[in-house]
Amino acid sequence: xxxxALEGAAPPEQKSAPAGPxxxxxxxxxxxxxxxxxxxVLVFAVFVLYPVGYGLWLARHPASYVxxxxxPVFARTVVNTLVFLxxxxxxxxxxxxxxxxxxxxARPWIKWLSLLFILPWAVPSIPTILSLRFMLNPEWGIxxxxxxxxxxxxxxxxxxxxxxxxxxxxxxxxxxxxxFWTLILVAGRLAIPNEMYEAASxxxxxxxxxxxxxxxxxxxxxxxxxxxxxxxxxxGDFNSVYLLTGGGPADQTHVLATLGLRYLRLDxxxxxxxxxxxxxxxxLPLVYFMMKRLSR
Amino acid sequence: MSTLTLKKASTEAxxxxxxxxxxxxxxxxxxxxxxxxxxxxxxxxxxxxxxxRPTLDNFAVVFHQEHHYxxxxxxxxxxxxxxxVAAGAIxxxxxxxxxxxxxxxxxxGGRTIMNLALFTYFIPAAFLAVPMYKTxxxxxxxxxxxxxxxAMVTIATPYAIWVLKQASDKLPIELDEAARxxxxxxxxxxxxVYLPLMLPSMVAVGTYALLLAWNEYLYAFxxxxxxxxxTLGVALGSFLAADDSPWELLMATGLLYxxxxxxIYYAFKRYMVGGLTAGAVKS
Numbered sequence: 001x002x003x004x005a006l007e008g009a010a011p012p013e014q015k016s017a018p019a020g021p022x023x024x025x026x027x028x029x030x031x032x033x034x035x036x037x038x039x040x041v042l043v044f045a046v047f048v049l050y051p052v053g054y055g056l057w058l059a060r061h062p063a064s065y066v067x068x069x070x071x072p073v074f075a076r077t078v079v080n081t082l083v084f085l086x087x088x089x090x091x092x093x094x095x096x097x098x099x100x101x102x103x104x105x106a107r108p109w110i111k112w113l114s115l116l117f118i119l120p121w122a123v124p125s126i127p128t129i130l131s132l133r134f135m136l137n138p139e140w141g142i143x144x145x146x147x148x149x150x151x152x153x154x155x156x157x158x159x160x161x162x163x164x165x166x167x168x169x170x171x172x173x174x175x176x177x178x179x180f181w182t183l184i185l186v187a188g189r190l191a192i193p194n195e196m197y198e199a200a201s202x203x204x205x206x207x208x209x210x211x212x213x214x215x216x217x218x219x220x221x222x223x224x225x226x227x228x229x230x231x232x233x234x235x236g237d238f239n240s241v242y243l244l245t246g247g248g249p250a251d252q253t254h255v256l257a258t259l260g261l262r263y264l265r266l267d268x269x270x271x272x273x274x275x276x277x278x279x280x281x282x283x284l285p286l287v288y289f290m291m292k293r294l295s296r
Numbered sequence: 297m298s299t300l301t302l303k304k305a306s307t308e309a310x311x312x313x314x315x316x317x318x319x320x321x322x323x324x325x326x327x328x329x330x331x332x333x334x335x336x337x338x339x340x341x342x343x344x345x346x347x348x349r350p351t352l353d354n355f356a357v358v359f360h361q362e363h364h365y366x367x368x369x370x371x372x373x374x375x376x377x378x379x380x381v382a383a384g385a386i387x388x389x390x391x392x393x394x395x396x397x398x399x400x401x402x403x404x405g406g407r408t409i410m411n412l413a414l415f416t417y418f419i420p421a422a423f424l425a426v427p428m429y430k431t432x433x434x435x436x437x438x439x440x441x442x443x444x445x446x447a448m449v450t451i452a453t454p455y456a457i458w459v460l461k462q463a464s465d466k467l468p469i470e471l472d473e474a475a476r477x478x479x480x481x482x483x484x485x486x487x488x489v490y491l492p493l494m495l496p497s498m499v500a501v502g503t504y505a506l507l508l509a510w511n512e513y514l515y516a517f518x519x520x521x522x523x524x525x526x527t528l529g530v531a532l533g534s535f536l537a538a539d540d541s542p543w544e545l546l547m548a549t550g551l552l553y554x555x556x557x558x559x560i561y562y563a564f565k566r567y568m569v570g571g572l573t574a575g576a577v578k579s
Contacts, residue, residue, distance in 0.1 A: 032482035033403025036393040040453060041409065043390060047428070047450040048416050054434070055427030102314050113315055115562070117322050122561040124511035126532050127550025131329040134543060140341035142328060175325065183569065236420020238514045243533075257422035261514075264426050276423045287418040294414060294458075 059273035068274045073262075077254040078278075080166055081235070084255050088170045088234055092178055093227050097219070099178070100185035101211075121179040129243040132172055133159070162252035165245045169253060173240040177233075181226055188222040189215065225293055232286050235279065329554075332547030340544045354548035363545055365535055368523050376510055376527040376553075379441055383448035384506035388498060390449065391456035396486055398457070399464035400472055410461060417454035422514060424451075429518045443519040444527070448512060452505035459504075463497040464490070500567040507557050528553045 026034075068074050103114050120128060135142050136158040144155035159165045196214050205213070238257040241247065247254040247262060254262060256279045263272035332340040333354055335347040361369045394413075398406035428447055429438075437443040467490075475485045491498075513529045520526040532553060535546040561568065 033401035036397040040394040051427035236422040
């Protein structure tokens with residue numbers, strides 16, 4: 001908010017402003033403004049507006065939706081997506097909230113650990129997720145060979161069980177995106193004035209009380225916004241599922257982000273687009289919420 | 297006194313109790329990746345935690361392109377570099393110009409454009425992939441690297457504009473007024489005042505777009521199918537076509553593919569963390 005307050009010199013941006021003395025010819029400032037914004041407008045028109053319009057046009061037949069709802073894979077996918085969102089986001093954000101409290105501690109070794117901690121987020125998905133996939137291989141993966149060495153029993157066939165495979169995809173998602181959200185919450189915690197904690201210590205507050213009455217009230221807006229934004233991005237998380245399970249076994253672990261590609265492979269583009277349209281009732285309210293948040 | 301040190305020691309122990317699992321959780325898949333990459337052929341799958349005879353032979357095979365999955369390793373590495381740099385540069389150009397026009401020149405309709413960009417930012421990229429693929433087909437760009445570069449620019453610019461606009465709004469308006477009174481043209485204001493002040497944010501945004509394009513998998517394999525035009529990431533995915541692929545070569549290549557973004561991230565960390573986390577979620 002401070003960013004807007006700085007611009008007291010500019011007229012307040014009311015929707016009804018453009019009338020008034022601006023009827024004269026285009027000033028060089030406005031002309032240059034149009035020139036400089038044109039590249040983005042072009043990118044938007046050619047690579048956002050047209051594809052979205054074209055996609056909606058491809059998804060215009062009601063018959064596509066009948067076919068989609070008749071496909072048992074679609075129903076399964078919707079359930080998977082909801083499970084992925086509800087469990088994945090809440091688990092991830094709670095761990096991030098907890099770990100942000102750990103990473104704000106001033107210790108040299110924690111600083112070093114935080115540098116390593118960011119790696120899953122900074123490196124590309126494909127090598128690390130494939131590495132995880134190999135770890136889970138039932139015959140020669142390092143997890144099952146270790147289980148065998150320790151107990152003499154065969155480990156589970158991790159990725160061949162739909163529930164287990166989906167759960168592992170959620171864990172992969174958390175592994176990949178936890179560092180980013182922890183970093184965000186660390187930034188949020190660092191913005192809380194230290195004097196508040198010092199004053200609370202003088203008054204003999206316990207650690208939990210400090211969290212309950214100082215940390216949480218300051219962080220809750222950020223926590224909620226982060227959860228919503230994370231929800232939007234998690235809906236679009238293609239890699240965690242596709243690279244770990246490929247949607248299998250038997251198309252039982254698809255989420256909406258990977259289902260579109262499955263239909264594309266089956267040469268059913270209309271179903272692919274209908275899938276995206278079906279996700280809109282979930283996406284648009286979240287987008288609306290975020291837009292309100294960011295452009296207020 | 298001794299209760300104080302005892303309490304201190306117990307705090308440190310509790311921190312370690314959190315820190316050690318965090319380190320293991322974070323590094324295990326990366327360690328496993330490295331383990332495969334330095335294991336001799338066929339031995340990575342033995343389940344050992346450290347190979348009997350660690351070797352760099354896998355990297356030699358990769359560098360000499362001695363496997364049919366790796367026939368175009370250097371070309372694909374070059375493609376990845378080219379696409380990432382081009383996407384980063386174009387994003388930077390488009391976003392800086394747009395942010396300047398919206399924030400400093402207050403171009404008419406700028407607010408609407410900003411909102412449209414934000415809206416685009418919030419569409420999950422995977423949902424746009426299939427329409428983007430069909431669109432690139434209509435434009436005749438499939439299998440051209442321009443398709444991937446432009447797709448990455450499309451995905452990266454909204455956020456880039458937003459971060460740059462936030463940073464730009466913080467520059468005092470008096471700067472522009474002084475420049476105008478001195479008779480500066482908009483371009484002079486842009487070049488002499490705006491660009492130097494915006495440099496840290498531009499580094500953050502350029503790096504963001506570069507890493508986004510380098511790390512992209514879904515769009516890359518949709519838009520580029522030819523072995524000679526595709527990126528290293530897609531080449532890694534093609535190992536999965538067979539059940540008995542040389543996994544240690546895949547992991548050696550994967551490690552090489554993962555190193556540049558990690559290095560770039562660490563090199564520009566001080567710009568990235570400030571610029572991106574502050575912009576990601578405004579509280």
